[in-house]
Amino acid sequence: EADIYQTPRYLVIGTGKKITLECSQTMGHDKMYWYQQDPGMELHLIHYSYGVNSTEKGDLSSESTVSRIRTEHFPLTLESARPSHTSQYLCASSRGGGASGANVLTFGAGSRLTVL
């Protein structure tokens, strides 16, 4: 079973609220990622980190922000949630792929956010 944990699993909040989605992994992986996935659709990379104090934006523009102060922790924050942010957010981690580029991801169970 994957050692990567996301909380909360489900969150229903009103417009304008600040929310933080937590993601923690116990595998000592250097790389961590946040994907956004609408029902029945593909995953879109919104943020990633290659290590402590490293964060980059992904392919899909997102109003969320992330931080990586500790190796095991990669929280995602929305300062002011809107209905357009309603989606499932998946956190993942991997070891450094190196030249082999293996980059196999371990995913958390996801956080399903609904903004009313």
Add this chain to the structure above:
Amino acid sequence: SQQGEEDPQALSIQEGENATMNCSYKTSINNLQWYRQNSGRGLVHLILIRSNEREKHSGRLRVTLDTSKKSSSLLITASRAADTASYFCATAAFSGAGSYQLTFGKGTKLSVIP
């Protein structure tokens, strides 16, 4: 940009039958991976095939890769009701930042009827 495209979008078969899903991609890759996602859950890695490999097996899974056609297929033999899930291919390509990025397709939704 969309890299992997799975086909079909949905597939319904009887238990015991084989299920075949296809993935096409557009650019050069380092490797191609298949993941499985149960409804409302995260993805689970199934199998990885490198660009210099043509076929790989893992239990009831068989993956092929044709780099000349930029396509891959995932075969699940003797399917079970528990195989019901969405299956995603993901292509790993050099990102230019000293690492590789994975790009996921839209997935194939497999339903195995008992």
